[in-house]
Amino acid sequence: MQTIGLIGGMSWESSAVYYQGLNTGVEERLGGLASAKSVMASVNFAEVTALQEQERWDDVAEILAGAARGVESAGADFLMLCTTTFHRVAEQVEAAVDIPLLHLADVVAQACTEQRLSSVAFLGTTFAMSRSFFTDRIAGHGLEVLVPDERHHEMINRVIYDELVHGKVLDTSRRAIVELIEELWDAGAGGVILGCTELELLVHQADSELPVFPATQLHVSAALDRALA
Structure with a gap:
């Protein structure tokens, strides 16, 4: 079994989902007392978010690259x-280490193409939806990527940062997100990517008639495939 290197803390709720998913996944696949071999460096969410808001991406990259070097030194393969938004500096982080990065956008794009979709909606933080660093990488796999109109961005961000990051899962917010997914379906989306770990705490396949692609669950599954190969 390979050792999985995790850069977490963005948010800690997201990191907990990753850690739990990896360990329950190994147990399901191997049985008995098996658990995942992993190393995690958890950064201060407040610090990197403040730098993000100031567009100080080189400073963000330096922090995450330092975390990456730490998990590499600790034996990660x-x-x-463990974040979507901070994939903005994924290439800089990968360049700082000698081990490969399992890029989230590649994982979710592969899942969509395996279901023969040609278009998919993407929901995430305002930053991830309004910038192209993540959606362009998905589109590079031959997919049309639809994002919600800007008038919806504030609502999604509020649900993520004011509720889900703090462990609050509200039915009113679920209904609002599901209504938005239905709008994107009408606009031509053949599926929807939940491109933020916290959104997976709120919306599930049972809530939507569109195929739902939970990015974190897919990321965890791909990591298990690699670690156990």
């Missing part, structure tokens, strides 16, 4: 960023 490959690396995962």
